[in-house]
Amino acid sequence: DIRGQAAICSARGPLVGWDKAERSRQFSKAVLDHVSKNKIPRVVLVAAWSAYAPVPMIVLAGDKVQNTAEVGHLQDALEKTIGELRRRGAQPYILLMAPGAPRDVPKAMALVTILKRDESQYTFRPGPWNGLAGYGTDFLKHIESLGARVIDPQPAFVDPAKGWYRISAEGVSLYRDNHHLSKAGAEKMLVPALRSALNNTNELSSGVISR
DSSP states (O other): OOOOOOEEOTTOOSOTTSOOOHHHHHHHHHHHHHHHHHTOOEEEEOOOGGGTSOOOSSOOTTOOOOOOHHHHHHHHHHHHHHHHHHHTTOEEEEEOOOOOOSSOHHHHHHHHHHSOOOGGGGOOOOOSBOSSSSBSSHHHHHHHHTTOEEEOOHHHHBOTTTOSBOSEETTEESBSSSSSBOHHHIIIIIHHHHHHHHOOGGGSOOOOEEO
16 A cells, blocks of 8 residues: 655645745745654655646647746746755655546446447547646756656556556446546556556555645
């Protein structure tokens, strides 16, 4: 099992300097102080990144892609957070987002099952969105050069034969709507990616931190 501590602050990204609210500054300081005091070896940053820097995740052939000012702000905050964690002796990990789906997946699965429709009608193929901040892999390579490690669950969703993202596995929906993973989806897709990246889970502390 993967065991760890969860530092949670409602409606706040897990980033240093993301916003100027006093609550955010206090929370960031409390987490960083805890990491230092308890010599936490590994910190995994997890968020719905697209909510902080929204760009189209589904890009059709011929569409122009362009990063936004929000993407730049998110990238700056990620760089700062990585630096602060590294200075405190922790290894930062960034969990990229899982792909979403064009429509509600349980409803789509009902249509596939009852009306025998092709599942590919309700999904899409991998595109240029990197699952974190903007398009392409340049920024992912950049944060790795700063000392972060990227955990990318998206390849696990790709159907190796057909090339599009799977929305089900063994007849079970991987989502509970169009962008939240179901329990089965998290267990089948995210847990193996985390185990592979973290390797030795015995180094993780246990407990929960919340505000």
